[in-house]
Amino acid sequence: MILVSACLCGINCKYNGKNNLNKKILKLLNEGKVLMICPEQIGGLQTPREPCEIVGGTGADVLKGKSKVLSKSGKDCTKEFIKGAYESLKVAKKCNIKKAILKSKSPSCGYGSIYNGNFNGTNINGNGVTAELLSINGILVYNEENFYENHY
Known part of the structure; x- marks a missing residue:
């Protein structure tokens, strides 16, 4: 089983109420290989919501208390992003998940590259x-993008 950002499976959970449907990932879902998750919703944020970015660092800095996740208008959403991350980890551990495909550039799901704040x-x-x-x-x-470079 692979943990996957729900927006990539066509679930309308993006900040703007839309999704990021990826047909290759939808195929994995239809094959029963995917467990969908939206850390921002699990953390308590509504959909739609204001866009958020990590200000003053990266996810590592947020987890260390050195930076914050703020909405475009300046609302501090750090607590919800941290809660969503830990709830996602809890799900992954309970389901013995070893791989995740997460939405690029996202302040919660981005891997390797995120927006600059x-x-x-x-x-x-x-x-x-x-x-x-x-x-x-x-x-x-x-x-x-890089999941398929490494697996297919």
Whole structure:
């Protein structure tokens, strides 16, 4: 079983109420190989919601209390992002999940590259909060592009 960002499976859980449907990942779902999760919703955020970015660092910094996740208007959503990350990890452990495919660039799910915290579409190297927590707990994390480069 692979833990997957629910938006990649066509679930309307993105900040704007839409999804990021990926047909290759939908095929994995239809084959029964996927467990969907939305860390932001599990953490208590509504859909739709204001876009959020990590300000002053990466997911690693958020987990260490060195940076925050803020909405575009400045609302602090750090607590919800951390809760969603830990709940996602709990699900992964209970289901003995070893791999995850998470939405690129997201402040919770981004792996390898996330938005820079200025809400201008610029990326920086680093992971989102959930991607970081899963990774440091031994789960192999991929995004929707690099999973297929490494597996198919």
